[in-house]
Each structure stands twice: as C-alpha cells, then as structure tokens.
Amino acid sequence: MATSRPTIKDVAALAGVSKSLVSLAMRESDRVSPASLAAIRAAANDLGYRPNAAARSLVDRRSHTIGVLVQDLHNPISAEVIAGVQRQVRASGYHTMLVTGSEDPSLEQGAIEKLLEFQVEGLIIIGQRMPAGVQEATNGECPTVIITRSERHVAGLDSISNDDVAGSRMAVEFLHSLGHRYIAHITGGDNQVALMRKSGYQDAMTDFGLAANISCYEGAFTDEGGYGGTRAALDSSIRHSALFVANDLAAVGALAAVAEQGLRVPKDISVIGYDGMALGALRSISLTTIAQPLAGMGENAAALLFQRIKDPSRPPVHIGLEPKLVIRNSTGTFTGWPSTQ
C-alpha cells in the first residue's frame, strides 16, 4: 500500500503491540503469547511484511552470507561444486553470494572487495589459481576456503582438493595395466593443479620404468587446449597408444582431435581424463576419468568454512580427498599397433 515496504513498526501498529514484540515473534521466540503471536502473524501477512536483512545484519553484525568466487563458470565441474556448496550453506541457514571471476584478475579482486563490503562471513573460492590479492583484501580476517587446489603453504587458508599426484598415478597405472607403454600427457597449462597432475604422470611413468617414454604436450584446461595438445601429440614422430589428458574438458577436445585423425577410441588409442564432470558420463562421450567427488568437495568446503567461522584461531586445514577411477569406454587394452602407417 505504502510506497515503500512496511516495517516492523507498521506491523506493530496494526497488531496493536510494540515493535519489540514483533521482533521477537518474527524470530519465533517462545516468549510471545499465542494471542499476540496470532495477531502479529495476521498483521505481517496483511501488510506483506518482510524483515529487512540489511537492518538485521547491521545490528547483529552478521550477514549470514557466504561469498563464493567461481573462477571458471564455463567448466562444468564448477556447477557441480557449486551445487554442493549451496546445499551445505543452505543447510546451515546461510546464504550465498556468488560472483564469477573473469579474464581480468583485477576485476576478481574488486569482486572480493565487494563481497567483503557485504560483510560476508566467509569466502569460498572455486578455481585453480589463487585469485589476485585475496589475502591482502581479506587481510587475513575473513575465513576462506579454496577448493581444487591445495594451499598448505598459505597461512590462514583452509583448502580442499583431491590428491592430484596420486590421481595422476592412478591414471597412468590403469593405462599401464591395460598394456599401454607409450602414454603421453596433455598438460593443463602452468597452474598449480596442472603442474601436480603432470608431476604425478612423470613420477608414475618413471616408477614403471617408462621414463624414456615420458612425453608432455602443452594444453590447457579447456576443450581447445586439449584439442591443440592432442594434435601436437598425434603429429609428433612418437607414436602413443594412450593419452592422459589433464582434465575432462580438455579430454573431450582430445577425443575430437583423435577422431579427426581417423583414429578410433579406444581401439586405436585410449584417452583418460581427470575431474569426473557429469558430462563425461554422457553416452556419446563416455570418458574414462579420474573422478573427484565434486559435490562432496563443495559440501566439505562449506562445512570446513563454518568450522573455521566458529573457531577462527584453528590452524589452517587441508582436506585431501581420494579421487577414484571411473572406467568408461574411452580406454581399452593395448592390442598392438594398427597395421596401417
């Protein structure tokens, strides 16, 4: 009715009680008599009253909001992690303010500043790289969890990730068990995660006595990255019977490059990815992969954050989750080189 939203006062007036009592009633206190409660409920309903979160958060200095920064919304794994985060955050009675990172890291910092102005009580960062200036921005004062990259060395930051080195070994081991010896790696660039996956690959190859067969081709955590790296791998003079691609998205690009060369998967060449994105399960992709428990990581991250909010002095924690091998149709036993070429 009024030009602006009704306040607690309006409700109080209509219900014939004081604003304090309305405040109590809105928060389901048991100290309100049934009669008043009913009157207040009715009044609030009539007026279409809705508490003002800003006022509320101002007085009790809690926003009940968690800020989430997603660096790459286009990687489908982000959606899965976000879903997990949201579930847990919501379950804890909090809300989520989500911002997406962009190409420009300075914008990222600005986004974080804004989240902090909103008095978010914690920050969850989903992505491989450490966003520019989180620490300067938070001044170490805002509980932060970073997902997908282990940050043991950064003081005050909790992190949650899978063990990329172990996962990569797992990939190599699996391919090795299928009889593959010429296993190439398409990298994910030079970010931390990609480097760990690469080093897991190298270690495993070495352990299997295949150090001489180690060959890495530069890619990225994108479709194009995987495509390009695979093109290079296939063009090289070395013949590979299997490809370990740094992540699933890139692996899909790799599949394309492979198909383009007229090679069949897994008959002529095996491909394994990393991440466990839901799309990899699509029947027309059917990608063997090292799967991270994505939604679970999101949930764990939120849980971790709440723990730290409760006890800010707790030393930083890193949770490492075991990735697991998911076998689909992009890998097969090595049966010798095709006779052609």
Place this chain on the structure above:
Amino acid sequence: MATSRPTIKDVAALAGVSKSLVSLAMRESDRVSPASLAAIRAAANDLGYRPNAAARSLVDRRSHTIGVLVQDLHNPISAEVIAGVQRQVRASGYHTMLVTGSEDPSLEQGAIEKLLEFQVEGLIIIGQRMPAGVQEATNGECPTVIITRSERHVAGLDSISNDDVAGSRMAVEFLHSLGHRYIAHITGGDNQVALMRKSGYQDAMTDFGLAANISCYEGAFTDEGGYGGTRAALDSSIRHSALFVANDLAAVGALAAVAEQGLRVPKDISVIGYDGMALGALRSISLTTIAQPLAGMGENAAALLFQRIKDPSRPPVHIGLEPKLVIRNSTGTFTGWPSTQ
C-alpha cells in the same frame, strides 16, 4: 587491530575530521578539501577500513544488488546466460546474488523470499518453468525479468526469450531442405518452452504437407530424456531419417542412443538440437542446432531490468530474439534409406 572491523568513526578520529566528512570522502565528493581527502585516505588505508554495505543500504534503501535464480545450473546453457547477466549487472555498478533452484519448488520460493529480504532491487529468473509463487512472493513489487520463456500473459513481468516456435520451424525447414521427410521430434517434457518447440515442429510439418509424418516421442531437457525418447523413436515401427530434439543436452543423449543402435550420424540419421550450448560445438559432438544468443539474452535481461527499475510503471515488455541455425556435422542430406533392415 580491534576485534571488529573499523568503522567510519575510527577513520574520522584517526584523520582528525568528522565522520560526515569521511562519508563524503569515501564517495568521492568534490566538496572535500584536498588536504582532508589525503588525510582520510591515509587513515582509511591504515585501518583497513571498508564501508559496511548493510549500513549503507539501510540508509539509502538501496541494496545495489540483483537477485538471480537459476533453476537448472546443470544445464550448461545456464552458465552462458549467467555470464551475460553478470557482465551487464557489473557494468551497471550492481552486484549479483545468485541462488540455485532445486528439485523442490518450495525451496525455490524460500530462496526468493530470502533474496527479497536482502532487498534486492530486481530479480532475474533463468529457467523454463515459472518458479512457484514468485508473484505472490514479490507481490508484484519487485521488478522481475524471466529468461528463456515468454511470459506475455503474466502481468508485470518482463521476459526475454527466443521465438521457440519460429526456431523449431527453422529446424524442420532445414531438415526438409536436406531432403528429410520422416522427421521425428523428441520432446522436452510438458513445460511451456518444450510445448512451444513441439508446436513449432508440428506446424512446420503440417505446412510442408507432412502432417501424416508427425511423430513425437516423450523426452526431457536432459541427457537421459533425449536418450530415452530416441530409444523409443528408434524402436518404433516408423522409420525416421531425422530427429529434431527439444534441446541440446537431450540431443547429446540422442546421439548416444543413435550410436548405440549402430547408426551413423549424419549418414544414417540426422540430429538437430536447440539452444546453442557451447558444448555442442565441441568437435566430438559437433551438433547442428538452433542457437539462442545466450550471453546476449543474459545481458539484455539485465538491461531490461535496469530500465524497469528506473521506470517501474512501464508496461511489461517481452523481447523476442531470433534464434539462428548453426550447421555442424550431425546433419546431412537424405540419401535414401540404408539398404539393411
């Protein structure tokens, strides 16, 4: 230093000026003398001062925040629309509070309530279905734009979508031009969007004198939905040379079902999708589709929202964008039925 964040008062004290002047300075007013400005800047910096958005929004009754409800974060097109929304929202100096819908529509309503408590100045809804009780919740008072479904009939809601009927006709026309006559449709369920696409299909078939060939198989806007519908289509006694699938995600499922039957695409059967999700362009999918300008829709939605915020009395607007045909490798000319079977 202090246990809680420094306020404008602390800055004022340190800079030796009044809080009002600090307030002015923080908002880059030109009425502040250079000397004071410098002192204030220095003090704010020393203290690590950051304005409190809640207090600010309380007093000027504006949150500078837009609420975004994403119904299906797992559909990759959501990410693309979101990116567009965020770009525009950010460009307008606003922020985004994003919540994801879930299976349970009542949770959706709760999520919207929460957004409104945060005094979001507008709402953008990304999804096919009308979330339960948006109107009741907003009470028609919160500017709202819905993306991906035309809502001409809902008073007070702006909407932005592509013309699904026209797009579907386009799909059928294209297949027809390739020589296909037995074109089946795998539906997207019984939501508005799916129904429009279906009716566009039916209309076009009828116009081409192919009414007798109309055959729809029940699917959904998911991988599984497309897979199941396509299984049914292939199992039926009618032979189809082309499939128009209700959306891209389902079309990918369709590709899988087709492959499973040993049919080759596009040689034995053509498949066309709808949406234009980025993943459809992946080389190993290469899906012909009717593409919506997804990011553009997001941007337009935000722009539309800001217009309405400025002028709330403006009658509801519906923006219809033209979808466009993107030809890839999942479609080909009809060259007669394969001799087998």
Place this chain on the structure above:
DNA sequence: ACGCTTCATTGGAGCGTTCCAATCTAGGGG
C-alpha cells in the same frame, strides 16, 4: 490479602551509514 516469582511486554539505545541544516572559516568588495 500480600509479597514474590514468573511471564509477557515495552521503550530506548545503538548498529554504521547518509543526509540535512547549521556552523565555521576565509576571502573579497564596499
């Protein structure tokens, strides 16, 4: 009946800002 406890209810202060009207300080013109 009378203190005493118990429970419902209340006004006022205060959260960190912005806005407004009022004050102060310099000049500048007469």
Place this chain on the structure above:
DNA sequence: CCCCTAGATTGGAACGCTCCAATGAAGCGT
C-alpha cells in the same frame, strides 16, 4: 574594517532492526 558569500566542515536525526533493562500483570503460597 565589517558584512557577505562560497566553500569546508560538522553534529544530529534517521534508516529498520535487535538487545537490554525495566515495567505490568497475573498467579501462587501462606
């Protein structure tokens, strides 16, 4: 040398809410 104006600066009210200490009204035992 004083008044006037423009510019810089300020204290206080207000935003909508929660918390607190205080008040009012029963209910109880004796």
